[in-house]
Amino acid sequence: MNMQIPAIIACKLTRLALRLMGRGGTALPGKVALRICPNLLGYLAKNVKTVVITGTNGKTTSARIVEQAFIQTGKSYFANKSGANLITGITAEFAAHSTIFGRPKCEYAVIECDEAATKAIVRQLRPSLVLVTNIFRDQLDRYGEVAHTLENIRIGLSAAPEATLCLNADCSLTASLAAELPNRTVFFGVDVPIYKNRVSEVSDAPYCIRCKSEYEYDYVTYAHLGGYRCPKCGYSRPKPRVSVTRILSQTADSSRIEITADGASHTADISLPGGFNIYNAVGAFTALTEFGFSASEALSALGGFECAFGRMEKFDFGLSPIRMILVKNPAGCNQVLNFLTNLDGDAVFVICLNDNYADGTDISWIWDVNFEVLLGMGESLKKVLVSGIRADDMALRLIYAGIPDSMLEVVYDYDELIERMASSETPVFVMPTYTAMLDLRRRLSEKFGVSNFWE
């Protein structure tokens, strides 16, 4: 018997029921649908042209830039939310955008996909294009080591030989996918260093993925990204088709860069700051132009997209601006610190560390983050507040980084923490892990009407 239609109806009804109860963002509707019809996603995605974005860091921001081009050109599309990037959430999103008979209501979909889940998802989605942002160590209790993540992505992509792959040439792990797969591949990268002062950090991939010799680098942009080459087997950074050729300016709110593609140079304004967002921008630009958008449409998406949920999101409920930046793994957190400590002006930092499943239950990664860099801010760092389930561990890490006891404060209670943020006369930068961000937003929404994530 054909179970697709009952599955779609069950999915839609569950979603509606949850909304009526005022709850959103759960995996339940997709779970219900997949129990009735395990291959529902493949059925629903058959006639939708899909862009998939995966990789460890930058998925959400890259997806928002890509989405912005669909918005600005008036295309009929839908996208999943960052919290719904597993098979359950993606299935529910497809069901919500189809009729009960499974006919798609949109021509296109922009789908952010958890890197460990690509194995199961890409096979069913059969996307036209896949953008792989990078591969870093991330929540080792969930994802295992980087070679494992790389293998998951490779298996996923091997089921979609017709998809165009946009790969980060500067990530030796990501770029190695090209030789393993028959797909048409387009590389993007950054040809020049992006930071004047770069934090020293542990490399997640110091040894050649092919022969295990140590890489040599012409330059490093951050972490293990840059111009690598293996002195033994010759594996090296492929020449990107789309490159960032110059960093023209960087401020607290934006960057201006030069992107060169097929010999033509464009000046691009990105409405987000930070070196990691330069990668997101050039990756999204590449995906968009490969998907058929013009360079000028892609450029206008880079400058026009809205800050993604928890990615330098700005709140104005306090005396001073409050910005929230999600942190989840050493590479991402080091980039955030790199950016924040290079800003001019005084700052109060708030770090909220949780160890729920979605955050990663192992918090030892905070010891791989170079919090010592905060000392370089000198007088302009006014206070560091620490909260979350593992606040005590975070405080210990900061003390060991050399932050003076007098500058550090553990505030366990979120209401008190929000009070402190709101009354700060110095700009506040909040760095929560994923579930800490959800908790904080829930309180903010109750207190100040800040919107919740499923709205």
Next chain:
Amino acid sequence: MELKICHLYPDALNLYGDQGNIICIRRRLTARGIEAAVTGVRVGEKCDLTQFDMFFIGGGQDFEQEVLLSDLAAGRAADIRAAVEDGKTFLTICGGYQMMGSHYLTHDGVRCDFIGAMDLYTEGRSERMIGNMLFRCTGENSGSLVVGFENHSGRTYLGPGCTPLGTVICGRGNNGEDGTEGARYKNAFGSYSHGPILPKNPAFADFLLKTALERRYGSVSLEPLDDKYELAAHEYMLGRLAQ
């Protein structure tokens, strides 16, 4: 007083924040006016190991661990064995701990020879043992409680030539079967506990430092430190796991 500390393979074995142990060793020594000189020795780097009082080896990804085997075979394993026999202090964690043993048996039966400095070996299994852990060190190993986090698929079995570091109260420990966690032979210690292990287990950290100081200087007493933050992190996890 001073301790010369060797951080072995910081380039390859650096997976779970274990370099926090180095920060802790340095901090707890300098707080007492003891000089701490830390030298990182990378894969393939020539270095005379006899100059050091204390060694740290962390855990790594399987991929990087394979890179080390040729370095170990090229004489480093013998140097490490000699240092252990000489009573030098070793703290080895997870992959580094496994490497101190005689060998590793992969789950499809391939045998991989390791350093052979401690009488133990490890068998690879597909199921990983992941989660917060709590164990009590045996009496001769300070008797203190240690909190941490384990994430390993290898099961480690001790031979008669070494003793367990402690007894598991919460978590899986060496192999999930015999209730033991970690190992000690002379002044070489191994544990599966990430966290990193030293910062939030100050009693164990001081015990470990004392083994190195006493080998070099005879009887030593360490003045107590203000461990407010250390104990807060320790007690939080203790409270959570004791429930």
